[in-house]
Amino acid sequence: MIADILPDLANFQRQDYLTRIANGTQQPNPYRPRPSNGACLREQTYRGRHYPERIVKRHLQLILDDSSWHEELTFQWLAGSPYHLHSQQMGITIPGALTWVDPSQPPIRCSIPSCRELIHPQDIHGHIDGMITNTMELTRLDDYLIEHKAIGDFFFTKLITGKEWPTEYFIQIIQYLRGLQQWIPILNQAILLIKNKNNAHYLEFHVTYDTLSDTLKVNATVDSEGHHIQFPDETMPTFTGLFQTALTRFQTVATHIRDETLPDRPYEPEDFHCQHCSFQPECWGPDAFRVQRAPLTLTSEQTTLGQEYLNVLTELKNWGLKEKEIKQYFRLYLLNAGHEKAQSDTIEVALKRSTTPAPSVTIRPLTSWHQQFLPPLNS
Numbered sequence: 001m002i003a004d005i006l007p008d009l010a011n012f013q014r015q016d017y018l019t020r021i022a023n024g025t026q027q028p029n030p031y032r033p034r035p036s037n038g039a040c041l042r043e044q045t046y047r048g049r050h051y052p053e054r055i056v057k058r059h060l061q062l063i064l065d066d067s068s069w070h071e072e073l074t075f076q077w078l079a080g081s082p083y084h085l086h087s088q089q090m091g092i093t094i095p096g097a098l099t100w101v102d103p104s105q106p107p108i109r110c111s112i113p114s115c116r117e118l119i120h121p122q123d124i125h126g127h128i129d130g131m132i133t134n135t136m137e138l139t140r141l142d143d144y145l146i147e148h149k150a151i152g153d154f155f156f157t158k159l160i161t162g163k164e165w166p167t168e169y170f171i172q173i174i175q176y177l178r179g180l181q182q183w184i185p186i187l188n189q190a191i192l193l194i195k196n197k198n199n200a201h202y203l204e205f206h207v208t209y210d211t212l213s214d215t216l217k218v219n220a221t222v223d224s225e226g227h228h229i230q231f232p233d234e235t236m237p238t239f240t241g242l243f244q245t246a247l248t249r250f251q252t253v254a255t256h257i258r259d260e261t262l263p264d265r266p267y268e269p270e271d272f273h274c275q276h277c278s279f280q281p282e283c284w285g286p287d288a289f290r291v292q293r294a295p296l297t298l299t300s301e302q303t304t305l306g307q308e309y310l311n312v313l314t315e316l317k318n319w320g321l322k323e324k325e326i327k328q329y330f331r332l333y334l335l336n337a338g339h340e341k342a343q344s345d346t347i348e349v350a351l352k353r354s355t356t357p358a359p360s361v362t363i364r365p366l367t368s369w370h371q372q373f374l375p376p377l378n379s
């Protein structure tokens, strides 16, 4: 059989970071604030507090690997276009951003062999996917940061239907733009290119960022079929304070590392993030819960939330009784009248054909047909 050995083959061939850690041949990368750090502050705190990183499910390793292949494939296609792709994996630094960190600590070196830049304690350092220059504009060469993501169908569908915005990716992008502005102060445009790994559908967000007001604006969206996302309110949004959000998160993690505490879990254990997380055994394992017998005191907001739940339950119960009462009325009405159906302009009440002696009743809105929209009858 092949499927069961593929994770081993892949891990063997690329000597994955986690595999090397599991083999004891590599020390984990120490935690530091990076633009690519995810939204789970607890995961970052585990890393910062040197909890052991583990391979949770072998096949999940392959998902991470095939995301970078998707990026490489997309960039290969772009290389044959008038867009000039360059600066791939280039290091960026936002100097002095982490103002709460003691600046007298010694700097560390970036672990990426092609970079090896000295990172000072207050700096944010990361690596971009690349930059593209639109060479079709002969009078003016437009430079964009390009960030590529390959994601599953579930999240992609939420994005393309306008139900969710890729805010986490935007937080990453604005940090890269701030880093790039150290060399190119006028650079303020980025393209977020997202590929659906299930069906190779692409979705692009074109954004601009105003550093002074910390505001990102979505200018345009388009998918690989040439469609634009139809957002419920039809307006392109702006996001204010994304850099501040990133800084607040880094500071929160730093505080938890210092105090040897852990932030709350933001996800349920079945969530995609937890399923991929290398600290899942620590976070959700049996040792993670030491249940105290003494009850906690709920805050007034929590009490209101719980009360709301109880009110909804009571309402649902009352509605259940009312529903039963109304249906019973109509069933008897039709049976006594000896009819199967009754209707008004807007609703229809009908007995449901059934083999049991007491047929049930359905109540539904009546569909009205507009004659002018019906096709002509064939003569």
Ligand code: SF4
Pocket (backbone or CB within 6 Å): 040, 042, 043, 046, 265, 266, 267, 273, 274, 275, 277, 278, 279, 280, 283, 284
């Ligand atoms: S298991 Fe889930 S909640 Fe826990 S650290 Fe990982 S991602 Fe966060």
